[in-house]
Amino acid sequence: xxxxxxxxxxxxxxxxxxxxxxxxxxxxxxxxxxxxxxxxxxxxxxxxxxxxxxxxxxxxxxxxxxxxxxxxxxxxxxxxxxxxxxxxxxxxxxxxxxxxxxxxxxxxxxxxxxxxxxxxxxxxxxxxxxxxxxxxxxxxxxxxxxxxxxxxxxxxxxxxxxxxxxxxxxxxxxxxxxxxxxxxxxxxxxxxxxxxxxxxxxxxxxxxxxxxxxxxxxxxxxxxxxxxxxxxxxxxxxxxxxxxxxxxxxxxxxxxxxxxxxxxxxxxxxxxxxxxxxxxxxxxxxxxxxxxxxxxxxxxxxxxxxxxxxxxxxxxxxxxxxxxxxxxxxxxxxxxxxxxxxxxxxxxxxxxxxxxxxxxxxxxxxxxxxxxxxxxxxxxxxxxxxxxxxxxxxxxxxxxxxxxxxxxxxxxxxxxxxxxxxxxxxxxxxxxxxxxxxxxxxxxxxxxxxxxxxxxxxxxxxxxxxxxxxxxxxxxxxxxxxxxxxxxxxxxxxxxxxxxxxxxxxxxxxxxxxxxxxxxxxxxxxxxxxxxxxxxxxxxxxxxxxxxxxxxxxxxxxxxxxxxxxxxxxxxxxxxxxxxxxxxxxxxxxxxxxxxxxxxxxxxxxxxxxxxxxxxxxxxxxxxxxxxxxxxxxxxxxxxxxxxxxxxxxxxxxxx
Numbered sequence: 321x322x323x324x325x326x327x328x329x330x331x332x333x334x335x336x337x338x339x340x341x342x343x344x345x346x347x348x349x350x351x352x353x354x355x356x357x358x359x360x361x362x363x364x365x366x367x368x369x370x371x372x373x374x375x376x377x378x379x380x381x382x383x384x385x386x387x388x389x390x391x392x393x394x395x396x397x398x399x400x401x402x403x404x405x406x407x408x409x410x411x412x413x414x415x416x417x418x419x420x421x422x423x424x425x426x427x428x429x430x431x432x433x434x435x436x437x438x439x440x441x442x443x444x445x446x447x448x449x450x451x452x453x454x455x456x457x458x459x460x461x462x463x464x465x466x467x468x469x470x471x472x473x474x475x476x477x478x479x480x481x482x483x484x485x486x487x488x489x490x491x492x493x494x495x496x497x498x499x500x501x502x503x504x505x506x507x508x509x510x511x512x513x514x515x516x517x518x519x520x521x522x523x524x525x526x527x528x529x530x531x532x533x534x535x536x537x538x539x540x541x542x543x544x545x546x547x548x549x550x551x552x553x554x555x556x557x558x559x560x561x562x563x564x565x566x567x568x569x570x571x572x573x574x575x576x577x578x579x580x581x582x583x584x585x586x587x588x589x590x591x592x593x594x595x596x597x598x599x600x601x602x603x604x605x606x607x608x609x610x611x612x613x614x615x616x617x618x619x620x621x622x623x624x625x626x627x628x629x630x631x632x633x634x635x636x637x638x639x640x641x642x643x644x645x646x647x648x649x650x651x652x653x654x655x656x657x658x659x660x661x662x663x664x665x666x667x668x669x670x671x672x673x674x675x676x677x678x679x680x681x682x683x684x685x686x687x688x689x690x691x692x693x694x695x696x697x698x699x700x701x702x703x704x705x706x707x708x709x710x711x712x713x714x715x716x717x718x719x720x721x722x723x724x725x726x727x728x729x730x731x732x733x734x735x736x737x738x739x740x741x742x743x744x745x746x747x748x749x750x751x752x753x754x755x756x757x758x759x760x761x762x763x764x765x766x767x768x769x770x771x772x773x774x775x776x777x778x779x780x781x782x783x784x785x786x787x788x789x790x791x792x793x794x795x796x797x798x799x800x801x802x803x804x805x806x807x808x809x810x811x812x813x814x815x816x817x818x819x820x821x822x823x824x825x826x827x828x829x830x831x832x833x834x835x836x837x838x839x840x841x842x843x844x845x846x847x848x849x850x851x852x853x854x855x856x857x858x859x860x861x862x863x864x865x866x867x868x869x870x871x872x873x874x875x876x877x878x879x880x881x882x883x884x885x886x887x888x889x890x891x892x893x894x895x896x897x898x899x900x901x902x903x904x905x906x907x908x909x910x911x912x913x914x915x916x917x918x919x920x921x922x923x924x925x926x927x928x929x930x931x932x933x934x935x936x937x938x939x940x941x942x943x944x945x946x947x948x949x950x951x952x953x954x955x956x957x958x959x960x961x962x963x964x965x966x967x968x969x970x971x972x973x974x975x976x
Contacts, residue, residue: 330426333378337423340367341416346527348412349534353545355404364412365394371419383422390415406538413531462557465517472514473795476507477814515700518558522600522609523551525564529571533596536575543582543593544575550600555607556700562677563609563695566670570611570693571596573667578615578691588688590614606721607699612692618643618685626651643685647671675776675827678704678719678810696721704796706823708789709772711754712761715821716785717794717813722826724773729784743771743782752782753833759808759824760875776827781834796823808832831962853879854972855896859889859903859915860933865956869902869933872961873968886910890918893925900972902964905934905941913948920949929971933964 344367351360372387390412396402483494494500530546537544574596582592597612620642627634627645634642645651649668667683670693674681679697698704698721706717707726724745742749750773769786796811808828813821856878860866866882873880881898883889885907893901901919905912912932919925931952932945945953952967 330378330380333374333380334423334426336374337371337419340371341420341423342527343367344371344416345413345531348409348416349527349530349546351404352406352409352534361394361398361404365391365398368394380423380426383419383426386415386419386422390419410538413535460517469514469518470797472507472511473797474814476511476795479503479507515556515703518556518700519554520557520560521552521554522560522598522607523548525560525567526551526598528564529567529598532568532571533575536572537579540575541581542575542579544579545593545595547595547597548599549597551598553600553602553607554699555602555697559607559677559679559697559700562673563679563697566673566681566695567598567609567611569670571598574611574613574615574691578613578617580616602699606696609695609697610692611695612690614690617687617689617691618646618683619687623651640684643683646683647681678721680721680776703793704823705791706794707772707791708821709755709785710787710789711759711769711785712756713786714761715789716755716759717821717823718772718774718826719810719823720791722774722776724775724780726770726772726788729768729771743773745773745780745782748780750780750782751833752784755783755785755829758783758829758833774826774830776830779830779834781830783829783833794821794823853877854899855879855881856900856902856968857881857883857889857892857898859883859886859901859907859912861885861904861907865904869964872964873902876965876968878968886912886915886918889915893919893922893928897924898928900929900931900968902931902933902968905932905936905945913944916945916948916950931967931971 344364347360347363347367351357351364354360368387368391372384372391375381375384375387393402393408393411393415397404397408402408483500486492486494486497486500526548530548533544533546579594579596580588580590585594586592595612595614598609599612600607600609602608620639623642623645624634624637627642627648630648630651632645632648634645637645647667647670651667671681674695674697677697679695681693681695683691683693685691698719704717705720707720707723708715708717710716727743741752743752744750752771755772769784770788771782771784772788773780773782794813796813808825808831809822810825810828811823813823854877856873858866858869858873858880859882860869861884866884870880870882881892883892886903887910889901889903890910892898901915903912903915910918912934916930916932919928919930929951930949931954932950933954933956934941934945935956937955942953951971954963954967
């Protein structure tokens with residue numbers, strides 16, 4: 321290594337050690353399962369020996385000494401003086417963790433190296449890809465790969481614009497131009513190769529899952545065999561990164577609450593050793609990852625009891641639909657929740673993370689036989705197969721894996737339920753919204769265009785669009801952080817003509833639609849008499865707060881008036897009644913408590929619901945609001961559009 325500075329040598333050692341420690345941990349877990357396998361034992365010894373020598377060369381003598389101590393333990397096994405036991409594996413794994421922590425704390429470059437030398441790795445490099453195994457591998461920053469993907473997408477868009485220019489300006493059919501077609505083929509090959517640079521195998525996360533299974537099962541006195549299949553299946557590194565925490569949660573959850581102790585299993589006629597299996601496979605443009613245990617399963621009867629306690633409607637649900645309720649926030653059928661997990665607790669977070677990767681998750685379980693969680697995600701989020709639609713004169717892309725079905729919209733044969741138009745899917749009525757209304761475009765549109773039914777992990781909803789354009793792959797780009805957050809928008813793509821195509825987020829669309837007031841839910845042309853919009857008075861002395869609330873409520877279809885304090889509000893209510901009052905507490909002249917009391921004592925206003933939205937958050941303040949006669953109380957620190965609309969809809973009897 322002549323010519324290399326000491327800091328550079330240490331940097332190279334750190335990069336290599338990350339790979340070798342990952343391989344060491346993997347081999348130790350294999351050795352525990354195959355203690356007689358001499359080749360695995362030799363691999364463990366070889367990794368420790370290499371780390372020891374490399375650390376010495378890099379001048380990291382303390383690290384070299386730790387590796388030497390571990391090497392001596394393995395050498396005793398090789399000489400036949402020591403057996404491979406769980407306790408010995410504990411010692412070696414703790415030693416590997418100690419090495420990892422020591423290496424992470426080593427002084428590596430006093431000043432950062434050049435950007436091209438910085439390797440940002442979300443997971444350890446796969447052992448089979450090590451340079452010393454003969455593979456031609458270099459470290460490349462993740463940011464550079466992402467930039468390459470972006471540039472390829474923009475180049476493809478520029479290529480399409482050139483084709484349009486040939487047609488529009490020179491009246492040349494680009495399909496007849498040899499050079500144009502050759503460029504198209506080259507760009508397609510470049511695109512495919514670029515996408516492959518972002519792909520990593522599922523095996524890059526299974527080692528840490530295996531370690532978690534091993535440590536947690538030992539801590540709880542359970543005998544669990546970890547099995548994997550299909551882990552060479554590849555998907556976008558960004559997708560797998562989003563899934564890693566969810567997979568860890570499912571694994572820990574299965575051991576903590578799904579799998580029984582050996583004694584419990586033997587009492588019911590099961591093998592003492594439980595099985596926990598992860599299986600991955602590619603199906604079309606998706607990767608399916610299942611986590612399956614053969615434990616006690618989820619009891620639908622317990623789920624139904626918990627659902628009723630939480631006020632969730634369960635009538636007409638079959639066992640699979642009941643078990644799916646475990647994804648509901650805060651849902652748990654476990655009366656004792658440990659610090660590891662709770663069956664159901666956190667599954668809503670799993671669903672949220674999976675949906676952030678444009679995927680979906682479901683669960684199947686049989687009492688006494690076990691549980692299977694199935695995660696389905698696109699291979700890459702950079703390119704998604706989408707259904708293109710038009711609504712309100714604009715084009716939108718809907719990720720195709722979220723499209724359940726499309727059908728014609730016939731107002732003359734439309735079915736109504738509870739006064740609202742619905743479409744029936746699998747014997748269940750689904751409410752219908754116009755896509756234009758949900759995304760905030762012109763709500764007066766009365767097109768009788770086709771209906772698109774979208775689905776997330778637990779809900780389905782129907783949307784009316786102007787027309788279906790077709791389906792194709794869309795290169796998705798994240799919106800700039802300078803752009804304000806746009807609800808229900810997953811990203812955007814640049815079209816051939818330079819225009820921007822918004823890619824919508826179906827779970828977000830469904831949530832926005834379900835929180836919309838009932839008055840806006842007539843999504844098809846209805847010739848029955850229209851009802852008046854519900855009227856709300858917003859009271860707050862802060863201009864920005866009352867205008868924010870006015871905007872939210874008006875977009876939701878309400879008729880809104882505003883007042884700066886309680887006295888102004890009373891004057892407005894005297895001029896014209898209101899269906900609801902939303903008020904702050906701390907205001908000049910008449911505060912919110914006094915306003916609420918005045919409304920309750922008024923002969924014609926006494927029945928008007930009052931919702932307090934205040935920064936006062938103590939239990940005493942809440943109780944004072946209830947004593948004054950308020951029907952609801954929201955803390956401003958937790959205020960958002962969804963919570964406001966949910967409370968308003970509930971008080972007006974328009975909640976879904």
